[in-house]
Amino acid sequence: MESLKQPVQYLKGVGPKKQKLLQRLSIFTVEDLIYTFPREYEDRRSVKTVQGLVDGEKTSLYLEVCGKIQEKSIRRKLKIYTLPVKDATGTAQLVFYNTPFIKQVFQPDDKIFVHGKVKIDFYTVQILHPEYSFIKDEQHQAFQQIMPIYRLTEGLSQKDFYALQKFIFSNGATLIQEFLPEDILKKNKLCSLDFALQNIHFPSSSQNLRIAKYRLIFEELLILQLGLLLTKGQLDENREGIAFNKMPQLNDFIKQLPFQLTESQKKVLEEIEEDMESSRIMNRLVQGDVGSGKTIIAIIALYKAVLNNYQSVFMAPTEILAEQHYDTIHALLEPLGVKTVLLSGSITKRNKEKILEEIEIGKVDIVVGTHAVIQDNVRFHKLGLAITDEQHRFGVRQRVKLSNKGLNPDILVMTATPIPRTLALILYGDLDISVIDQLPPGRKAIETYCVDENKRKRVYNFVRKQIQEGRQAYIVCPLIEESENIEARSTVELYEELTKEYFQDMRVGLLHGKMKSAEKENLMKTFKSGEIDLLVSTTVIEVGVNVPNASVMVIENSERFGLAQLHQLRGRVGRGSYQSYCILINYGKNPITLERMKIMEGSTDGFVIAEKDLALRGPGEFFGTRQHGLPELKIANLFKHIKILHQVQVEAKKVLAEDPGLHLEKNKGLRRKLLEAFQEKMEEIGL
Numbered sequence: 001m002e003s004l005k006q007p008v009q010y011l012k013g014v015g016p017k018k019q020k021l022l023q024r025l026s027i028f029t030v031e032d033l034i035y036t037f038p039r040e041y042e043d044r045r046s047v048k049t050v051q052g053l054v055d056g057e058k059t060s061l062y063l064e065v066c067g068k069i070q071e072k073s074i075r076r077k078l079k080i081y082t083l084p085v086k087d088a089t090g091t092a093q094l095v096f097y098n099t100p101f102i103k104q105v106f107q108p109d110d111k112i113f114v115h116g117k118v119k120i121d122f123y124t125v126q127i128l129h130p131e132y133s134f135i136k137d138e139q140h141q142a143f144q145q146i147m148p149i150y151r152l153t154e155g156l157s158q159k160d161f162y163a164l165q166k167f168i169f170s171n172g173a174t175l176i177q178e179f180l181p182e183d184i185l186k187k188n189k190l191c192s193l194d195f196a197l198q199n200i201h202f203p204s205s206s207q208n209l210r211i212a213k214y215r216l217i218f219e220e221l222l223i224l225q226l227g228l229l230l231t232k233g234q235l236d237e238n239r240e241g242i243a244f245n246k247m248p249q250l251n252d253f254i255k256q257l258p259f260q261l262t263e264s265q266k267k268v269l270e271e272i273e274e275d276m277e278s279s280r281i282m283n284r285l286v287q288g289d290v291g292s293g294k295t296i297i298a299i300i301a302l303y304k305a306v307l308n309n310y311q312s313v314f315m316a317p318t319e320i321l322a323e324q325h326y327d328t329i330h331a332l333l334e335p336l337g338v339k340t341v342l343l344s345g346s347i348t349k350r351n352k353e354k355i356l357e358e359i360e361i362g363k364v365d366i367v368v369g370t371h372a373v374i375q376d377n378v379r380f381h382k383l384g385l386a387i388t389d390e391q392h393r394f395g396v397r398q399r400v401k402l403s404n405k406g407l408n409p410d411i412l413v414m415t416a417t418p419i420p421r422t423l424a425l426i427l428y429g430d431l432d433i434s435v436i437d438q439l440p441p442g443r444k445a446i447e448t449y450c451v452d453e454n455k456r457k458r459v460y461n462f463v464r465k466q467i468q469e470g471r472q473a474y475i476v477c478p479l480i481e482e483s484e485n486i487e488a489r490s491t492v493e494l495y496e497e498l499t500k501e502y503f504q505d506m507r508v509g510l511l512h513g514k515m516k517s518a519e520k521e522n523l524m525k526t527f528k529s530g531e532i533d534l535l536v537s538t539t540v541i542e543v544g545v546n547v548p549n550a551s552v553m554v555i556e557n558s559e560r561f562g563l564a565q566l567h568q569l570r571g572r573v574g575r576g577s578y579q580s581y582c583i584l585i586n587y588g589k590n591p592i593t594l595e596r597m598k599i600m601e602g603s604t605d606g607f608v609i610a611e612k613d614l615a616l617r618g619p620g621e622f623f624g625t626r627q628h629g630l631p632e633l634k635i636a637n638l639f640k641h642i643k644i645l646h647q648v649q650v651e652a653k654k655v656l657a658e659d660p661g662l663h664l665e666k667n668k669g670l671r672r673k674l675l676e677a678f679q680e681k682m683e684e685i686g687l
């Protein structure tokens with residue numbers, strides 16, 4: 001091996017097929033592979049004997065083969081192989097499924113080491129589908145250690161991963177170069193990079209694993225902090241923004257809304273208005289749990305800009321939501337003479353050209369759409385305010401782009417993700433934060449039930465009853481991350497099953513990501529107007545959709561979703577005054593899944609759920625750091641490692657105080673890493 005940047009296909013054992021599978025896990029180079037850390041470890045060092053095994057546990061054993069392997073056909077497609085084994089304390093069976101080659105593997109009297117799950121039935125002790133190695137093998141020693149367990153994708157096994165990492169560490173370990181400056185290593189008692197990487201994949205002891213983890217967490221957080229400090233530094237130059245005026249019409253507008261703003265909404269609105277009225281550019285994040293009423297706050301801000309003769313833009317994460325926001329804004333502001341347009345994928349080219357022209361000459365006041373609304377072909381006459389959601393919050397690049405158009409608009413970012421404040425400050429270092437921490441009055445807590453898959457029929461009966469009472473319902477289909485095509489297909493299948501077997505007499509709609517924009521829009525319109533009773537959908541409805549008459553949310557294969565996502569989905573009901581229900585149909589049996597479902601049953605508070613989700617999953621997935629233009633966190637957990645983070649913050653500040661551009665020889669490696677991790681951001685600020 002010549003370089004860690006070498007593509008993985010040059011590794012032994014990686015053909016085009018494996019290369020594709022690795023790509024699916026975002027592994028392109030040898031370095032990517034080295035930085036793909038085990039998800040967890042299995043400690044196989046404590047070995048048990050047959051007598052003393054406990055049903056259900058995973059364990060390691062030394063055994064001797066004491067008979068011939070038996071083959072049994074259970075069903076047409078299920079063959080079971082059982083191999084009699086023993087140790088000094090008793091006999092057992094190794095059980096393998098559908099693996100014909102296993103017949104040739106073992107000979108009587110072979111001495112083996114196995115690791116697998118124990119099943120005890122009456123007097124038979126079985127080890128189910130165990131991993132095994134022969135004592136005489138060289139590999140055996142390694143197999144008996146603390147084994148790394150990697151996150152897999154279909155077609156790649158733990159063994160594949162293990163072999164690849166082994167190959168790299170025996171052939172390319174010398175290529176691993178330390179990049180942290182000596183003084184940082186020393187002061188923080190960090191081990192060297194090669195030691196850390198070697199031990200994160202092949203821990204020689206629990207102690208060394210801890211040391212390795214600590215170094216890698218520290219390194220990851222240090223890069224994150226440096227990157228954030230550098231970009232924030234760039235933004236702190238206090239460019240002149242627009243100072244909007246207070247307008248009496250705004251209060252009239254608020255007074256005539258069909259509801260009173262909650263105290264919490266009022267407070268947040270005050271903070272926004274203050275920002276808008278100052279000549280500093282507003283950069284504010286509004287956090288509010290699902291259904292807390294963020295949209296109306298956004299609309300009031302949009303209207304304030306319009307009253308000041310500025311244009312404003314409202315970006316939504318999906319077309320469905322853009323359409324919904326457009327409808328709401330249009331209904332509220334059109335009577336006041338405000339011209340709002342929707343730039344969506346479904347408008348014709350001619351129409352679009354006309355709208356673009358109207359935006360450019362200032363005939364349009366508010367533009368609503370997906371991210372496309374700030375692309376190059378959209379030229380504003382006089383843009384004063386841009387509202388977006390966290391999924392595509394304005395990065396430095398977008399802000400620079402807007403300024404280059406001769407504008408310094410105020411910026412408001414909305415999020416339903418309840419992030420603990422300290423973490424928000426880290427992630428959104430450059431934004432001020434407002435929190436809506438109160439739901440509108442009259443909301444009833446959504447009742448949540450997690451049920452086993454075999455209760456589906458009962459669930460559907462319940463849905464039917466709710467529909468008969470005049471309510472509407474959602475059934476959300478399993479999330480299939482690998483392929484949007486498969487996801488669409490399975491949604492269609494469920495739709496067909498439901499319309500044929502359970503809801504023949506009801507009006508059922510189907511919604512998935514593969515449908516054309518116009519079809520989606522139409523469907524949502526009919527659902528909203530109450531002409532559809534039941535919507536079978538993928539997670540396209542996840543964010544923001546607001547149909548207050550909907551009172552039941554059924555989520556199929558709920559075990560496949562993250563808690564934050566389940567919370568978002570559940571937030572689609574309970575948005576009016578009707579008692580609402582969320583039913584999680586669960587196919588998973590493992591204890592963590594069940595615990596997650598319990599959390600959902602036990603709480604409807606996004607903040608509580610977020611904290612528990614963080615504890616269970618780690619923030620990488622939860623925050624989707626990538627969404628924020630930040631490097632993905634592979635090992636650090638902003639929540640769990642807050643202490644290390646504080647230590648890192650001090651260190652990062654010191655580094656930049658001494659060497660703001662990272663030009664010193666000792667910081668060269670750090671600079672290179674930072675450029676790699678924050679590629680886009682660093683280009684923008686010209687590091």
Ligand SMILES: Nc1ncnc2c1ncn2[C@@H]1O[C@H](COP(=O)(O)OP(=O)(O)OP(=O)(O)O)[C@@H](O)[C@H]1O
Nearest residue numbers: 259260261262290291292293294295296416440544
């Ligand atoms: N102060 C209020 N009193 C009563 N109803 C309100 C109030 N504020 C907002 N609503 C209503 O509550 C519902 C939810 O509001 P909205 O759609 O703004 O939620 P959201 O915060 O955007 O939630 P999500 O993140 O789930 O999209 C809407 O039907 C809205 O009209």
